Amino acid sequence: MHDKRGREPTKYTTTGLPPNPSGLNLAASWYVGLSSRKLHRKPRALTLFGRPLVAWRDDIGRPVVMPRFCPHMGASLALGKVVDGLLTCPFHGWRFDASGACSAIPRVERIPATAHRTPYPTIERYDHIWVWYGSAEPMFPLPDFPAMEGARAEYVGFRFSDNTSGTVRQLLENSIDYFHFLTLHGLDMDPLHFELLHDQAKARDNGRTIADDAWFGVWLEGTLKTSRLLTNPTSWVRSAVTTFGAGTRLQLLVDGWPGGQRFTTYIDGQEIWKVLMGVTPIGPYRTTQQGWALVKKTNKHWKTFLYLMLFYAQNRGGTMQDIPIYNTTATGRDAAYVRYDSALVKYRRYYQSWVDRVDPAFACTDDADAKP
């Protein structure tokens, strides 16, 4: 459908189309807060969404993420202790429960109505604490990823985590921008077919359905041009790493929600790997890409191990090409969209609609490392 020869005239305009916004520009969504293993009995300072927060666990081990500073005199609650399931400020001993309400002030009977820190909705999954941003209550549940849950035994994998000064949207739109696979990553695919998915049934392999308006999915498939090891070794290695030497027909399913994505890849119709990608928005231009990469086990151990190694090389190699682009891209300017950007434009509109859904009372300002 979209080959390199381009048969139709390009339609483009720079007006009315989404630009590349500056600042945090964060969609209402679920984000990766921190690793479960980093949060024990002690409260912990955390910066997310450009805001100073504190994370702690109540008496039944539930994670709580809320603004870091005590409403009394602004001391950091991260210096506090959890006593009887209540976070206790070290300064004057004010105590907060998991709902963020101040439940006790030593020597004071009447607790001021303002003595309250609104916590963020959280959920602990995939060994991480996910945090909802944008409203008091989540607008949709955190999408699931069976390969990390029920079907975990069928996969082996690795975690990845990459810091960048790119924006959250940049990390997410990268998989929608299929043309960069050909240019930046040098995947030579012909013919190439890319489509925007309209039916979640087509994304079933990634996991259960996501709330319809929060869902976005694409499908890419193509046949890799094969080259001989001796005549074009770089291209040969690249395609071997991409397809694990298991075939030439590559299919990629991507779907997700405004803050993360699920990927499944098939070679010659056989599923070979999956990825769950989340994002940690620390502040404007301080973003961490979080990922869980999984290779489907094969019937032979050595083969599974080889696939795992090849996938690691592919994943790290690709990221090493993407990150410098993320880190140096300018924001706050128009884009000159061309024919192959139509899905990207749709993605940007969809993303922006979720930025617009952020409740103004929960929106962050852009003064990143804002001291209290």
Next chain:
Amino acid sequence: MIERKRPGQSVDLGLAAGWYIALPSPSLGVKPRALDLFGRQLVGWRDGDGRAVIMPRYCPHLSASLALGKVIDGCLRCSFHHWCFDGTGACVEIPGVKQIPKSAHQKPYPVVERYGFVWAWYGGAEALFPLPDFPALESDRDDYLGYAFANTTPASPRRVLENAFDYYHFMTLHGVRSEESLRLTMLTDQADAAENGPPIAAEAWIGALLESRNLRLPKALTALGVKGKQFSLLVDGWPGGQRLTFYLDGEVLAKELLGITPVTCGHTILQGWSLVRRSGRVLRDVSTYLIYRGQHWIGTREDLAIYRHATERRSGVPVRYDQSVLRFRQHYQKWVERAESVERRGAVR
């Protein structure tokens, strides 16, 4: 100092239209490089003929940095989607797309490579005058022993350039002693500045002659055998740079070409060449060269210390001996306004 901004944020430096040093020629090789200049994010690269090209850094497509790109067949290729730009900044190829969008164009800056530097014109798409000549670095190069210098300062380009017209500071800051105070004459005829080089476009030109009589040289210098009663300095230039000739007792002692690299707000590089006139006697030339270089080094440190701690916000209280500085500022301001009007017309780069 201003806070470091995210790539893509331009700062208006209030610069005069003129020729500025972008970077030393050897620093621009085959690989494109990110260049911060004029408070803007630019990319420098060389086309197929080795010509230097300076243009906005971000690809018009999705704003990736072209400094990550490669030069292939004389065209700069963006690494992200392989859009290719030629030496005129036009996008000449977009893989997978036949018709190239009109907005896919990066306006390059007028560039000239001379005196070992890549010079870029600020203030519109066309240079309003050619880069001035400096024969001491070209046709008369053999008559001089030279060295290149480069210093970084938070001062604005104007502060660096007006320094030569502020004759009073030679006495107070640099300790030039003479029985009579120095005298500065603003020049009105370019023929009086012929020693610096051929005339500069009349509108862009400003010049002055600084003279002292009955100079009292420091003992350290007289002990080294330096003699001299009369010192003068001929300075002329354009809104972005200067040519200087130093005379001792009517003889040319040294020359200097001063160029400015306005990186961003609070970050300026002053760089150029110092050239000491050869007399034909090797020993004497070497000692003159070393003494000149030493006093230049000390003098520059004295100026830089002032620049480092000065504020750019106050307009200042001028007194009688500041006439020439005020004249320079008027001249400079005229070219700031010219730059503003053309840059505004040329829209955002």
